[in-house]
Amino acid sequence: MNQEYFQTADWYRAIDLKERIASLLAGVNPIQNRQVNTDLARNRLERWHEQDPFSKDSYFAERLAMDGIDEEQFLSLLGEPIEAIQARFSETPAWLQQIAAAFSNSSEQLHLPGATQNIETNSFLYLVEPLICQA
Numbered sequence: 001m002n003q004e005y006f007q008t009a010d011w012y013r014a015i016d017l018k019e020r021i022a023s024l025l026a027g028v029n030p031i032q033n034r035q036v037n038t039d040l041a042r043n044r045l046e047r048w049h050e051q052d053p054f055s056k057d058s059y060f061a062e063r064l065a066m067d068g069i070d071e072e073q074f075l076s077l078l079g080e081p082i083e084a085i086q087a088r089f090s091e092t093p094a095w096l097q098q099i100a101a102a103f104s105n106s107s108e109q110l111h112l113p114g115a116t117q118n119i120e121t122n123s124f125l126y127l128v129e130p131l132i133c134q135a
Helices: 003-007 009-014 017-025 038-050 057-067 071-079 082-087 094-104 122-127 129-134
Strands: none
Touching: 003 094, 009 082, 009 094, 017 057, 017 071, 038 071, 057 071, 094 129, 122 129
């Protein structure tokens, strides 16, 4: 598989909140130098507030405090372009390196038991075959 595919910004949509916060607090590409979609951020923040237990303001504030950020920083994370997230990472995340390696070394084949060879859902297994073989 073409390794350039694993270098696109879309993969960085999988960066979890903890990783995003760590990269934000590391000081690379600070908030004031980024364009943030405030409407998108507010819509996403509203969805967070609608979830239990965050519908109670104290829980939400405690959650942000546990991660060492305030609501302004959180809004920035919620509304930033995916390219800004990618730009904060000087190295490809380890999980993405593992996925890319699995698909570049996909010479192994998945050996399914004979009784499962003709099951229709097996086609999905071939899609993730490189990941299964690597594991």
